[in-house]
Structure formats: C-alpha cells, structure tokens
Amino acid sequence: MPELVEVERYRVLAAQVAGWRVAAVEAPDPLVAPDGARLGAALTGRTAVGARRRGKLLLLDTSGQTLGIRFGMTGTLLLDGRSAVDGLLHAPAPRDDRWVRFRMRLVRGGRARVLALSDPRRLGRVVLDPDEAALGPDAAAVRPAELAAALGRRRPGDLAGPALKARLLDQHRLAGVGNLIADEVLWRAGLDPARPASGLSPAEVRRLHRHLRATIVDLSRWGGSHTGELMAERRPGGRCPRDGSALRRGTVAGRTTWWCPAHQR
DNA sequence: CCGGATGTTCACCT
C-alpha cells in the first residue's frame, strides 16, 4: 500500500515513540529482517530520538544506530496494534498476527508501547543504517530544478531515451513516487507516460512540478495514494474523468499504466 | 483456478 503519502503517516506515528527506550526487539522473519539478532543487539537499550522519512523509506533514529523500514507493497506500521491508515486502507487490514514481521517494545516511566511492521506479502525490509544517499530528493519537497535534473537532459544523438514515468519511479533520482501517484500526476499534467523524459520543454517541466507537488498535497489530505481522481477508472472500461475518453492500459517502466490518449501528450 | 497487486532487485538482452 505505501507510497510517499502513506509512509509520511507512518513517520508521524513512529514519532510518538521519541523519548522511549527500546526494551525488546522481535524479528522472526529472516526475509523481511535479515540478521534479526544483530538488529536486536543494536537497538535494545537505546532510546528512540525521532522519525524521519525520505521517499518511501522510514527512518527511526535512536541514541545508537538508525532503524530503516521499507514497506514493500503491503507493509503497514502499527503502534499498539493500530495503523496510521486504519479505515483508509486499500491493502488488507493488518488484522492477522501472522503478518507481523517485526516488533519493537518500548518503555518509558513504567509504560510500554509496541511498534510493529505488518506485511502479508513480505516484500518489506527492516535494516540498520540504510543508505539514504542512494535516494534522490524527496518528491514532497522537490524543487523545479531538482525535478528537471531527475528527468535528465537529452544527450547529443539521443532520439528517444527513458520514459517520463520511468524517471518519476526511479528512486535514485526522485524518492517517493510510486505507480499510482505517477499515473495520477501525469494524468493531471496532461503528459504521456511513455514520452521521453528528456524531451520535455521547460514549460512542461514546470507544469509537471506543479502537479507533482499538488497531487501529493491532495492525496495526503484525501487519505492515500489510492484516493486520486484517476483511481476509480483504473479498470476495464474506465474513462478519463476530464474528457470522457476511453482510458488506455499498458506497461510503462515495467508497471501497469493507465492514461488518457486524448489529453495526455 | 487465475490474474493482478501501492515495490525492489537481479539476470539477461539490445
């Protein structure tokens, strides 16, 4: 379920344990939390300091090392058994205890809280000191010049080059945009997902930037990546909410992509 | 039973 919009909610949730001391760590799934023993040893006894986010990566700083959580497609963060996205979920509700792949008990003044990762599909990852520098600028705060840089410049002799959507999804260049946000942004900006990214005019880059930022604000307010205007039409027979054209479905950058052939150019 | 899924990574092409 998580793209940047969801992970930001997780960050707010995780920030609640700032000042609490880690009393115990459970990492029973070696796929999701490789080297769980080292994780426990590093974190136990440390105090949580604060929570940050870069793209889809959640970072929990402690008095020792930093805990990094990636949520994959179906991961959800729980605090005391409750999710930050309860009632807004598109993915299965985190009701099943079998889906808890990582759990941390924190204490302060005789009270205890539990921060946990629920992830049915087990594509999430829990690691120590993740490489934050490998991620591009955060999409929620990206500036126009940074977006232009992320799209890349046309090199002499290049006729085509990578697709616009592929660049938006490339976490090394721009962090936080996932498949649903990408389609929503491109639909709003009236840009064809398969267009060469380096072929955008300066005016188109500014338009894309404006819609990227506005989309993230809107989806955050409305409740998640799946609350976009295009979302309801991502189905056979779906029509463009703007002009009523039949939407197209295809594969761009290896992901299922929906777009309006009439107004996305 | 089958197809698809909000992500990342890797092998293998061109």
Place this chain on the structure above:
DNA sequence: GAGGTGAACATCCG
C-alpha cells in the same frame, strides 16, 4: 554504461 524486459520474492484478494 544505459535502458528495457521479465522474473523473482510470497501472499492475499476479487
């Protein structure tokens, strides 16, 4: 080296 494609990961859902 750069991009694209497809598979893999493992599980649930419609």
